[in-house]
Amino acid sequence: MHRLRRTLLLPLGLGLALAAAALPVSPIAERSAAPAAEPPTVSAGHVAGATSQPARISGGTLRTGAAPIRPPAPADAPATQLVSGSVDRASIRMSATYAAALNLNFGTRAIAVDTTITATNTSGTSVDRVELNTIAARLGGIRLGTVSVDGRAASASIRDQTILVPLGGVLPAGATVKVRVAYRATLKGDLAGSNWLFTRTNGVASLYRWLPWISRETAFTRPNHGDPFVTPASPRVTVRITTDRPLVLATTGDRIASSGLSQTFEARNVRDFTVTAAPDFRTGSRVVGNTTVRVWYRPGFPATTALDQAVRAIGRMNALVGTYPYRTYKVVQSAGGYAMEAPGLIWLPTGVAPSSIPYLVHHETAHQWFYGLVGSDQAREPFTDEAAADFLARYTLGSKRASRCSTARLDLTIYSYSSACYYETIYIQGGNFLDDLRSRMGSTAFWKGLRAYVSANRYGMATTKSLLDTLDAHTSLNLVPRYEPRFPRLY
Numbered sequence: 001m002h003r004l005r006r007t008l009l010l011p012l013g014l015g016l017a018l019a020a021a022a023l024p025v026s027p028i029a030e031r032s033a034a035p036a037a038e039p040p041t042v043s044a045g046h047v048a049g050a051t052s053q054p055a056r057i058s059g060g061t062l063r064t065g066a067a068p069i070r071p072p073a074p075a076d077a078p079a080t081q082l083v084s085g086s087v088d089r090a091s092i093r094m095s096a097t098y099a100a101a102l103n104l105n106f107g108t109r110a111i112a113v114d115t116t117i118t119a120t121n122t123s124g125t126s127v128d129r130v131e132l133n134t135i136a137a138r139l140g141g142i143r144l145g146t147v148s149v150d151g152r153a154a155s156a157s158i159r160d161q162t163i164l165v166p167l168g169g170v171l172p173a174g175a176t177v178k179v180r181v182a183y184r185a186t187l188k189g190d191l192a193g194s195n196w197l198f199t200r201t202n203g204v205a206s207l208y209r210w211l212p213w214i215s216r217e218t219a220f221t222r223p224n225h226g227d228p229f230v231t232p233a234s235p236r237v238t239v240r241i242t243t244d245r246p247l248v249l250a251t252t253g254d255r256i257a258s259s260g261l262s263q264t265f266e267a268r269n270v271r272d273f274t275v276t277a278a279p280d281f282r283t284g285s286r287v288v289g290n291t292t293v294r295v296w297y298r299p300g301f302p303a304t305t306a307l308d309q310a311v312r313a314i315g316r317m318n319a320l321v322g323t324y325p326y327r328t329y330k331v332v333q334s335a336g337g338y339a340m341e342a343p344g345l346i347w348l349p350t351g352v353a354p355s356s357i358p359y360l361v362h363h364e365t366a367h368q369w370f371y372g373l374v375g376s377d378q379a380r381e382p383f384t385d386e387a388a389a390d391f392l393a394r395y396t397l398g399s400k401r402a403s404r405c406s407t408a409r410l411d412l413t414i415y416s417y418s419s420a421c422y423y424e425t426i427y428i429q430g431g432n433f434l435d436d437l438r439s440r441m442g443s444t445a446f447w448k449g450l451r452a453y454v455s456a457n458r459y460g461m462a463t464t465k466s467l468l469d470t471l472d473a474h475t476s477l478n479l480v481p482r483y484e485p486r487f488p489r490l491y
């Protein structure tokens, strides 16, 4: 994200609040009827999607290739790959698809969510719990509904922004489980604190991290505006959104179906699914290479400037760090608060000053590579995404500047930096540290190294050390003495 404050706008009148009942919600079926007979393969940071699995239905016959055929479960017990026992362990290394229904009542701000997560344990070891991240647990007054594991009721609990779901048994390495989670929550009606991430204000509904997502337990409260999130990419996310009135929706996915007040979206290889909605969104678009850059905005928003800057940023960054892989890149006016990155989509807040747009768009666009394509632990290693993104933004804009805080280490968590110096240390000093490496290595070697890092970790999870080690491997210089004082945890 970025910290530049929006210009304050008065919230719109909310006098039309309707009856509080949320719309009924029902799960949507997964597109493939075939159970996963084998886990998706994982190699070199790439997670192959469900389409590469051998199980398929052909002419009414279930073919499983070389995979073992499991005996049918007794009629009264759902099929499961869980085995009895416990290991008291979860892992973020799960390859999971999401099939979700989201009901959004724009009038009352009520939402209802019902999602089925089909997760394959790619961690190499057994787990007996999943840890699902959603900020609805901190901002939405979440009420859990049905939670089940392979069709059996599960006793989920909520801690901070995490829904903890015990699997009721051990999921061996390579095995697959279906976890269904339903909940109701209410969007905030203002932008205070972190509320701008989960709100309907200024005529826009902004839903960040509403979809419970495989994660590791991470504290939401932090002393600055760091992003307290860490999520692996999913091969496929399908979301059917039903609204109480006609709404124009801007989401991480591409729309694949529409019927009445329901619209269905699909996304591939994303690590979150952000939803933004307004009854009066307009759109405009331009094409860059194979990507359509589209802006969603309400009347009065500086949409032309935003679109121009996004086209410029994507074009420059494609050339420096590798081509943006998605069909569309979405620049969306959010309810307010701060500019924010999401997979395939960025938010620019209502009220943003036009003069701030070039920097904000370049910073959030750079996150498409550093956070989006290359995932990382944004909470525990903010250098990995924020320093790389801010360096790339300022490099393409020619807007490098000195830090206003004293020199500090760059390997701490978001919880360790003060509100006053988080941005000045991680973004500015971190970005300048990378630019200094570029000067020493020479631009050719540096960009080659950065492209290699992006390529090797595409749709995977990287670390600060893997970034620094990759750069070090692309020069005959020894960079480690430069790393040691700034990254004492790592070198």
Ligand SMILES: [Zn+2]
Pocket (backbone or CB within 6 Å): 001, 002, 363, 367, 386, 389
């Ligand atoms: Zn950022």
